[in-house]
Structures are given as structure tokens and as C-alpha cells.
Amino acid sequence: MSRHRTAALVGNPNAGKSALFNALTGARQKIANYPGVTVERKAGRLVLPSGEPVELTDLPGSYGLHATSPDEEVTRKVILGEFPGEAEPEVLVLVLDASNLEQHLVFALEVLELGRPTVIALNMVDLAERDGLVIDPAALESALGVPVIPTVAVRRKGLPELAAAIQAAEARAPEHHRPHVTLSERRLTANAIADGAILSETTRHRLHSKLDRLFLHPWIGPVILFGLLFVVFQAVFAWASPFADALEGAIGWISAQVVAVMPPGLLRDAITEGVLSGVGSVVVFLPQIVILFFFILVMESTGYMARAAFLMDRMMAYVGLSGRSFIPLLSSFACAIPGIMATRSISDPRDRLTTILIAPLMTCSARLPVYAVIIGAFIPNTKVGVGIGLQGLVLFALYVAGVVGAMAVALVLRRSVTKGAASGFIMEMPKYQFPRVKDLAIGLFQRAWIFLRRAGTIIFTVTVVLWILLSFPQAGEGENQVDVSIAGRMADVVAVVVEPIGFNRDMALALIPAMAAREVAVSSLATTYAVAADNEEEEAMALGDQLKSRWTLPMALAFLAWFVFAPQCLSTIAVARRETNGWVWPGFMLAYLFAMAYIAAGATYWTAVALGL
């Protein structure tokens, strides 16, 4: 008998489900999307005491079976067995926060009404004790009629007992349906059950209200938030460089080994000029992405992110959004894809659409390679003040341009395309928690892996295809390779369009493959100039020097301005299509962003020329 056993974790947001999931399944998890929606489907393997494996899924946190967001919709459908292609979980594991029992019991009662095999994990009992709450699991068990297991995910407390209860629950015959009651009645029952189960309660001065007094302070709160954001971006650039340099060195070393081992020829060129210089120039940004996600994960897991949303809500309201949009937009500084996916927690559909449409304007890490190379080559490394360099200032200006652009677009959209009643902001502020190293590590590993897989598939394919298009047909005597190549001819066509904004043929050429991902612009410039090099000496020149000898300053600035706005990322467009269920909004996104990019690049170029730069 090889029947696929299944179980699912269900509970309110902030019940500690993810930590429990990580503790139960370990690092080997499969993350995919539920078909048709971009809600993450997290599944892992739990081994029962009998040695039998169970596929455990971690369902999105939900306040009830009445869905008010796409996230909750998935949870509802999976629990009820209505999700197409998704088996109804055999056992439901209800995760309750012991320190917020009354609230979490409301949803638990609703799920128990279904009469399905259920076990309850009374999670975070340690935090409840810290708050002075002593709970009797036996009283809870007799009131609810299902097994209740006290757990502390982080200390692996109660995990074997929980696994045993899941195993036993499978044998239980489903109870006949309990009568359905209204939400208010359920809340009264929940309060009564909690009263009976709470043995003692000493009101201690809770740590988290003290922290809130600091972090939500009308004046100190925002100062802390912006200080923190400053540290984050500082760290992304400062901490990453030694790792990035090491990666770059390693790629160079591999390239040298290939050259030494392989005979000269097309295949060797394909590996060194195509694969290594192309993919390599993107992989070096892994450290920055990991550092940025580290901060985002820490802010999320400690509960600070909800406070940041609270502080930002008023500012977001000025452009017609809410504090909820702050989290997706902050994630978009790492990458618009997780950012757009994070919008699923926004319940207002117009708010959500607006946030999706402006997410690509946040300066994502894929733009960094482009910015870094161009700034490094064209902006002198001079000081303009104490501790402020001109290069850093230009980079900061590019980030600000993206944010200001996004806010302006949101303002316009909310008054035209996504017009409607001002959106609300209702959000539970989770308790402060210490981030768990293991959960952080798992989260970071998953993000890094997604990035590397992207580099290994999309970017790999695109650079190899570009190299082929650049290398064929082969140039005859006295001809320039790039000029005669297929890619060169394609670029001639694009060049006609971008010539008015100051772009030359090489830049036009870089824009074509960069449609796949922005960072490919760097690798394709590198590949182009490597192929175009007339001699070894020229080929060995750093990309920055190559650019300096071929571009003018206004051209470089226009190129930077272009990338602030241009929607050059296939994955983002694909995610936007999936999120909005159609091509209308991604089409709109492409059109308005390209228009902005064209205008911004043109304005930058002609202003710079007029100033005589």
C-alpha cells in the first residue's frame, strides 16, 4: 500500500505555523505555487512514529473560512477539498497561539465544525508563560473533543507527541457535522472555553507593549525606521563587496582554467565569452540579494514589519495606498517577483493592482549590476561632503527617482485606472519575537536558490543565444564581427527607435536580451565587447574601460535613466500576468513603463548635452 498520506497546518496568521512547519519537516521543503494563483504552496515530509511519511503542507494564515484575500481563498478551498488538483488533506493540524487563545479558538471552532480528523498544536506555550499565562491542555482537549498537544516549535518541544497524534488522528472516524453557528456565537464559545482552560493569569508588564511605545512613537518611531532602512541599504553595498569580489575572482579563475585546458575554438569561446562572462556577471550579485533578504526576513520574523507598515500607512494614504503596500514595495527593492507575490495579503483589489503595477519601479537588485558598472565607469569617485561620495550620491538619486516615480504613478492610477473608494488598513500587529536562526537560514536558502536557478536557466539561455547571434555569421577579413552578426542587424533596427534618446547601436543591442532580465544588459555588453575585441589586449580591458572608450557621459546617464523605469524582466511580467489573470494589466504595465523610460532617458540625454557634459 503506497497511499500518499497528507496533512495540513491551518491557523490564524502569527500562530507560528511556519516555525512549526520548519521544525516538523526540516530544511527539505518543496516550494511551488498553487496552480492558477501565486500563493506559495509549501510542502514537506513528516515521518510518523510508525515510519510512514506524510506530505505536510503549510496553508496560508487565515482568520476564518470566509475568504477576504486570495491567500485565505486558497486555505478555504484546500480545507474544503474544493481546490482543483489538490487532494483534500486527511488530517488538519490546527495551530493555535497559546498567548492569544480566545482569538485563535474562533477559527479553530469553525474548522472543527467540519468534523474532519483534526489535532491541535497549542503553539508557543513558552511565550504564553512569559506573559504570565498558564493553560491546561487537558481542559482544552475535553472542551474541544480533539487531541491538544502543547508545542514550542523552536525548542522542538511536543513535536514527537504531535506526530503521534497526527498518526492516531488518521484512524479516527470523521465525526458527524457539528451544528453551524454565527461568528458572534462562536466568539462567545471561544471566550468561555479559553476561560475554562486558562489556569492562572498574572498581568505582567508585557515586553511587547514597551517595545511598541518605542517603535510606534510619533517621532522616535519614524527616526528608527529610516535609520534602519539606511543601515539596510548601506549593508547591501558595503558588506557584499568582499563576497562579490571573491565570486568574481573564482569565475575568472575558472575561465582561465578553461582557456588553459581547452584548445582554442568556437566551443571554448562559447564557454568563456558566453557562459562564464554572461552568467558570471549576474551570479556576483548573489551576496547583495542574500543580505537584503536577510534584513527583510528579520524584520518580518521579529514582527517589526507590521510596525513599519503602521508608520508608513499615512504616507501611503497620500497616494491612495495603505500601509499594507509597504511590505511588498520594500521586498521589491530585492526583487519585484516576491514583491508582487507579497501583494496577495492586500485584500482591496484596486490597492493590490496598483501595488503590482508600481512594484517594478522599486530599484530591484537586478538593476544594481547595470548601475554599478555604468556609475563605476563614468562617475568620478570624488567626495562631495564628509563621508559622501559622488558615486554613492548618484546611486541614491536613482533609487529616489524610482520611488518618486512609483508614488507619482500610484497617485495618477488611483485617480484614473484603479479609481475607487479609498482603501482601508486593518492589520493585526503580531507579538515581538526573537528571530530563529534556523527559520532565517531556511528562508534565505530558498531565496538564494530561486535566484541561482534563474541565473542558471533564463540568464544562461539568453546569454548563450546572444553569443550565437553575435558570433554568426562569422565576419570575413576586415569586417567587424558585431556589424555582420545577426544580433548586430537586429540592433540596427532597434537603434533607429532609440537613437533620438542618445543610445548607440551597442546600447540598443544590450536592450534586446535585457528584456529577459535587466542584469543581462551588463553581461551582453561584456559579451559584445569581448566578441568585438580586435586583439587580446583589447579583450582583456575591463568592461568599464571599454564603455568609457565607446560611450559619452550623456549617453551613460541616459542609459541609467532608462533602467530606472524600463520593465525589462520577463519573470516580472509573467508573475504580473498570473496575479492579474490576463494580459491586460501586464500589457498596460509594459506600455506605461516603456513610455516613462523613453521620456526619462531622452530628457536626461538632451539636458546633459545642453549642459555640455
Added chain:
Amino acid sequence: MTLDRLPIGQFARIIAVDWSLLVDEEAQRLRSLGLEEGARVSVAHRGIFVGRDPLAITVGRMTVALRRAHARAMQVETLS
């Protein structure tokens, strides 16, 4: 008195909610967080800038952030 006018730290009970002032989904969300008739609440924090929006409300063992527009739909009576 409506909830948005409640002084910080003062406990009160929600005695009536004008659900018609709220969008269905928001009403549903507020109810599922326990913000409905009979709930014991207090204002813990107010936002920055003009209007001091949003509000952080304590309800049960939770803190919930909401806008003044939501709080304005809730009639409260103060508790000693």
C-alpha cells in the same frame, strides 16, 4: 462617543457598530479580529502626521491597526 475620539489608554466597550459605513470585506476582517459589539478595547497608539491616522487598538490580547474611518463607525462607552 466614537472609538476614534477615545483618549489613549482609556478602556471602553463597543456598544454599536454602523456596519453600513464599512466595505463588506473590511467589516468581515474587523469582526474576525474581534472588533464588534461587546468587545473591550483601548487606543494604544496613534499614527504620526496630521489626523494622527492610523490607530493601534488593543482588543483582547491583540493589537490591531486600523484607520480612523473604521474607528468612527464604532460607538463606545468608557469603562472605569
